[in-house]
Amino acid sequence: MTDRIDLRRALISVSDKGGLVEFAQALAARGVELLSTGGTAGALRNAGLDVRDVSEITGFPEMMDGRVKTLHPGVHGGLLALRDNAEHRASMEKHGIAPIDLLVVNLYPFEETVAKGAAYDDCIENIDIGGPAMIRAAAKNHAFVTTVVDVQDYDAVLAELDANGGATTLPFRKRMAQTAYARTAAYDAAVSTWMASAINEATPRRRAFAGTLAQPLRYGENPHQAAAFYTDGSARPGVATARQWQGKELSYNNINDTDAAFELVAEFTEGPAVAIIKHANPCGVARAESLEAAYRRAFDCDRTSAFGGIVALNGRLDAATARAITEIFTEVVIAPEADDEAREIFAAKKNLRLLTTGGVPDAQAGGLTFRQVAGGFLVQTRDNGHVTAADLKVVTRRQPSEAELADLMFAWTVAKHVKSNAIVYAKDRATVGIGAGQMSRVDSTRIGRRKSEDMAEALGLPGPLTEGAAVASDAFFPFADGIEALAAAGARAVIQPGGSMRDDEVIAAADRLGLAMVFTGQRHFRH
DSSP: OOSOEEOOEEEEEESOOTTHHHHHHHHHHTTOEEEEOHHHHHHHHHTTOOOEEHHHHHSSOOBTTTTBSSOSHHHHHHHHOOTTOHHHHHHHHHHTOOOOOEEEEEOOOHHHHHHTTOOHHHHHHTOOSHHHHHHHHHHHTTTTOEEEOOGGGHHHHHHHHHHTTTEEOHHHHHHHHHHHHHHHHHHHHHHHHHHHHHTTOSSOSOOOOOOEEEEEESOSSSTTSOEEEEEOSOOOSSTTTOEEEESSOOOHHHHHHHHHHHHHHTTOOSSOEEEEEETTEEEEEEEOSSHHHHHHHHHTTOHHHHTTEEEEESSOBOHHHHHHHTTSOEEEEEESOBOHHHHHHHHTOTTOEEEEOSSOOOTTOOOEEEEEETTEEEEEEOOOOOOOGGGOEEOSSSOOOHHHHHHHHHHHHHHTTSOSSOEEEESSSBEEEEEOSOSSHHHHHHHHHHHHHHHHHHHTOSSOTTTTOEEEESSOOSSTHHHHHHHHTTOOEEEEOOOOTTHHHHHHHHHHHTOEEEEOSOOOOOO
């Protein structure tokens, strides 16, 4: 391989024309001949640049609504020819093929077209064919050709030319080739994922996932782990779309916890709601008439764990709520919006990160989640399961009261976002005890009660806060001992999926202890 390749001829064909004219002018000023197609060529000519149409090289006009224009040996021979191979040079001379030293291509906006909800045929027409073919050809021949697929790399190309007397170096071309192949891989992944959805194929034979680097991270879950944050192009409101107003960059754990917090409050579409998250589990969640009140009630569930936590709000952050949040150390606050006074209050807390997203994600929208395991990865649809009061089945002699039913529904919503085994105690639309991530469901019930006792003592209140609470369990109770533990904590109503072999025993225990219990028929494991 030759290290330095003088850049004499460039083929430019782009969908995103941002920075195009300035880049092409800089190339022309360095003596680079410009080849182009269709709208790109027109834009360059309008800017006064001398451009040669690809159709002059191929001998064919663009045809079939632009589907066919660059798929020709005159183009691909110029991209693929090995300049140090005598047979390749002879073929180029015989067939009048000139070398192309730089390919600049960004693809039809397929991902954007899908994101806008375009019709099937429109999506099909935005699948680029010639672009990926040229990119792959140029990247394969990076020994001699520089490939550019991102507008953000224009300046890097010009800097490389300036540093090397109008040439590019092999290490630079290798980096550009890697970026190029990653782009075509991501593009094909987007197309295949869309097609699987379009034909309602839940388990296609092959799955591909791709992302675009949003930011390198200082480290991963622990300092010895390297990490980075990638976005998937879905534009789901949340940490990936957020604007950060202040504070140092987010860490791996910050991003993970912030996502968990915002997805939780997104479940509540009627009225202000606040969630406080620590290590991906809620330590307090509440609804109220104002965000400030909701925050204070969420905070009172577990003040100890809330220190250094993540706070998510489902409405516009105001000054009163901002002042309440700054009473303790908080890592991150995420909200759809924040008013000027709230931002000013936070500005005095340099270590607090404020994120605004411009919206709240749809908790009932579809989508996929995946996680890696040794030798592969697991893929499933997002847990967008939702039940209403009409879906519940009362299985005990005692019916839940209207107030208990409201708290049951609230607790059930929160339990969906708590690591299994999950037990959530709630009262007056606020959590008062949470037991998360235990191997035994009974242990989760006891932990939730114990934390409520600790908070009652801290607040100077009598007895556990769980007295009179409604309780949600993310999965069924396999034995009656869980119900007995809830009754001992003062719970009065229970919501759970049902489906245990011992449901009759569990129901009998609830009746014996005077609890109301409803079944949802839906489970919410979260691992």
